[in-house]
Amino acid sequence: MGNFYFIFYSGTLTYLVVSTLKRRGEKYGLGTVSQPDLFLVGTPLYLLSFLANIFLAVKLTPNAFLLLQAAGAALAGGYAAVMELRYRAAARFYRREMLDEIAALWKELDKDPLNAAWLERLAELYKKTGDIEAAVACAGKAFALDPTRLNEWKLEALKETPVAPIKPPGPLEAALGILTVDIGVLKKQKESGPGGKS
8 A cells, every 4th residue: 555655745746847847748838748858757757756755754753654645745736726827928038929910921922922931921920829821821822923833832831720718817818918829919910911912
């Protein structure tokens, strides 16, 4: 029973830390952490936690051991919560930067509407913001202006990209004002973007 508990406790703590690191890229688009890196983080953490639990279970009284276990769980949970908030704040800042660049590119396109490179960049930015419809429109215009094989491939890839539904913010996001999607800004950009350009 003791060994099972040590395995479960160490595995849970390791999963909490590793899954938090994975969410950085998978959920917030802030750069992915490779599987080898996750392995290098998770394996030593699991082994250290497992061996430390065995050692402390022998050296400490049951009450002291349980108190230390609770402290370890609280520390891991606090780490996950703090990193989640940091990821959300960074993602929001990153989105703002992309929306500013989108606005600047549309102003430049007013001066030079046949610039395929800027349209390609717009398609990339719209994809990163989650606006696949606008990304496809920009990629289509870029391909029409510069019908290369690469631009055709980018357009086809965008058309096959699933459109994720925009979820309303949860209680935590609403309380902190951290919105992963700024609906108002996106609508404003779309009005002056692909929908408003010929």
